[in-house]
Amino acid sequence: MNQPFASHDLVHARPNLALEPLIHRYYAWLNLVSPVPAAMNFAKLHVPLLRSFLDAPALHRRSARDPKLRGGMFVDLEDDQLDRVSDLATRLADGPMPELSAAMDELTVNLEKLADGFDLTPRYGEIPPALRGYVELVYDLNDHARIRLAERMLYRSRHFDETAHSVDLSLATGDERPFAMTTPRFPGNGHVQATMPLRDPRIDLLFSTMSTARPFGELREAFDVSDADLATFSGLFSAEPGGSPDRNLDGPGLRVRYFGHACVVVQSGPVTVMTDPFLSDALGDGDRYAYADLPDVIDYVLITHGHQDHLELATLLKLRHRIGTVVVPKTAAGALQDPSLRLCLEALGFPNVVDVEPGETIELPDGQIVVCPFVGEHCDLDIAAKVTYSVRTGGKNLYFGADNRCVDPALFGHIHDMIGDVDMAFLGMECDGAPLSWMYGPLFSRRIDQKMSRSRKLNGSDAVEAMGIVRRLRARQAYVYAMGREPWLVFVMATNYTDESYQLKQMAEFFQRCADVGVPARELYGRADLA
Ligand SMILES: [Fe+2]
Numbered sequence: 001m002n003q004p005f006a007s008h009d010l011v012h013a014r015p016n017l018a019l020e021p022l023i024h025r026y027y028a029w030l031n032l033v034s035p036v037p038a039a040m041n042f043a044k045l046h047v048p049l050l051r052s053f054l055d056a057p058a059l060h061r062r063s064a065r066d067p068k069l070r071g072g073m074f075v076d077l078e079d080d081q082l083d084r085v086s087d088l089a090t091r092l093a094d095g096p097m098p099e100l101s102a103a104m105d106e107l108t109v110n111l112e113k114l115a116d117g118f119d120l121t122p123r124y125g126e127i128p129p130a131l132r133g134y135v136e137l138v139y140d141l142n143d144h145a146r147i148r149l150a151e152r153m154l155y156r157s158r159h160f161d162e163t164a165h166s167v168d169l170s171l172a173t174g175d176e177r178p179f180a181m182t183t184p185r186f187p188g189n190g191h192v193q194a195t196m197p198l199r200d201p202r203i204d205l206l207f208s209t210m211s212t213a214r215p216f217g218e219l220r221e222a223f224d225v226s227d228a229d230l231a232t233f234s235g236l237f238s239a240e241p242g243g244s245p246d247r248n249l250d251g252p253g254l255r256v257r258y259f260g261h262a263c264v265v266v267q268s269g270p271v272t273v274m275t276d277p278f279l280s281d282a283l284g285d286g287d288r289y290a291y292a293d294l295p296d297v298i299d300y301v302l303i304t305h306g307h308q309d310h311l312e313l314a315t316l317l318k319l320r321h322r323i324g325t326v327v328v329p330k331t332a333a334g335a336l337q338d339p340s341l342r343l344c345l346e347a348l349g350f351p352n353v354v355d356v357e358p359g360e361t362i363e364l365p366d367g368q369i370v371v372c373p374f375v376g377e378h379c380d381l382d383i384a385a386k387v388t389y390s391v392r393t394g395g396k397n398l399y400f401g402a403d404n405r406c407v408d409p410a411l412f413g414h415i416h417d418m419i420g421d422v423d424m425a426f427l428g429m430e431c432d433g434a435p436l437s438w439m440y441g442p443l444f445s446r447r448i449d450q451k452m453s454r455s456r457k458l459n460g461s462d463a464v465e466a467m468g469i470v471r472r473l474r475a476r477q478a479y480v481y482a483m484g485r486e487p488w489l490v491f492v493m494a495t496n497y498t499d500e501s502y503q504l505k506q507m508a509e510f511f512q513r514c515a516d517v518g519v520p521a522r523e524l525y526g527r528a529d530l531a
């Protein structure tokens with residue numbers, strides 16, 4: 001082990017410095033941040049899972065590591081963590097979340113009975129105490145009642161508990177990580193953990209050293225590093241800067257780089273637009289772009305939707321200090337299943353977040369971002385917070401379709417009317433996604449019918465739908481992306497493709513259909529230079 005840096009040594013964060021943002025030691029994502037979805041996920045998924053693990057740790061480990069069961073509801077920890085698991089389960093069960101979660105369930109179940117089409121005013125007295133003052137009961141025009149949550153108020157309440165936030169820092173040497181959606185992260189060898197709100201500016205200080213060196217002593221003090229952690233913490237830094245020399249594009253011209261999954265970086269002269277940031281922490285061996293390849297300033301980050309592979313909080317927090325504006329889709333406000341991405345990011349310390357809806361535009365020095373609709377891929381739940389984007393810059397029109405579906409070609413006719421012919425269409429074809437219960441199960445108050453759940457999958461476009469998009473947008477070139485195939489995102493995606501996978505067969509069929517009409521098309525994987 002090298003000698004730790006001295007206090008006055010000027011140091012840079014290493015380019016493979018990994019940050020895991022944790023909430024109650026779980027990998028933070030939208031539905032663990034927004035107070036009511038978080039309470040339901042902890043109370044109805046994580047506490048029972050931790051208890052099940054305590055009953056049968058070996059079975060959980062074996063199942064979690066079985067490739068056929070990847071992404072299943074298992075905890076992947078060693079027996080030396082049993083005491084910590086037990087403490088965590090007790091703390092979560094004794095905290096306020098089970099009451100809030102049960103209140104939401106109770107109100108949802110009773111809603112049909114309470115809301116009989118008549119005046120709802122007398123019903124407020126029957127709202128469970130944990131939700132009092134945080135809900136409005138409303139009808140649609142068919143007299144179906146729904147609960148509107150005062151989400152912003154809930155973020156200001158004890159239900160948004162920043163004392164449960166922490167960060168885990170380590171050096172990423174490979175892509176192997178336990179499935180983060182079900183296994184908590186406890187302190188371990190080679191990792192330094194610090195308890196702090198995720199909005200804490202010390203995270204910005206740390207990652208700004210990637211380009212601007214700071215004295216090691218200042219960083220050690222900021223993160224309150226103990227003597228025991230000193231060597232590990234020191235190992236996160238280097239005397240050399242980590243950024244690639246060509247990361248900035250100062251002159252004119254257009255550069256389009258694929259960073260994996262749905263993450264594309266468009267540099268047009270000095271302006272940078274980045275979609276759905278999700279970076280590999282590990283450096284790889286030339287098979288990927290990573291943090292060091294990003295320009296020092298990212299003017300716009302465009303988020304398409306709140307799924308954990310598109311709103312990836314670890315990457316966003318690492319970039320927070322260099323992002324101008326984060327653009328997110330607007331929620332319909334107050335529905336449990338449709339938490340606000342804007343409130344989430346504002347609560348996590350992002351200073352400039354704008355929420356947009358289809359039809360809105362953002363002007364660029366030499367072009368425009370047009371916000372476009374996104375239908376489907378959310379199990380037919382009433383979720384408004386999803387959009388796609390056209391980015392017109394550097395003389396090109398790029399369409400970022402995320403997991404959009406062509407359920408009705410007329411929709412893409414309207415999109416074409418707004419954005420015109422597309423030069424490069426980026427389309428997701430994860431067309432055999434997880435069932436409804438996998439992502440949204442904890443939010444339901446009733447038992448989910450498994451047949452119904454399987455019919456309402458988190459599906460992107462199949463070959464026919466993707467072709468419908470290409471035709472309607474008159475795309476000159478098509479790229480399939482967001483397939484979850486890069487090894488560095490398996491820890492949240494849990495994809496498990498084989499040659500026989502339906503998605504890959506659909507992708508091949510799509511490429512054939514594109515070839516038939518003379519449109520070049522291919523899958524993006526790992527890294528790619530597209531312009
Ligand atoms: Fe998605």
Ligand SMILES: [Fe+2]
Nearest residue numbers: 307309403482
């Ligand atoms: Fe996706």
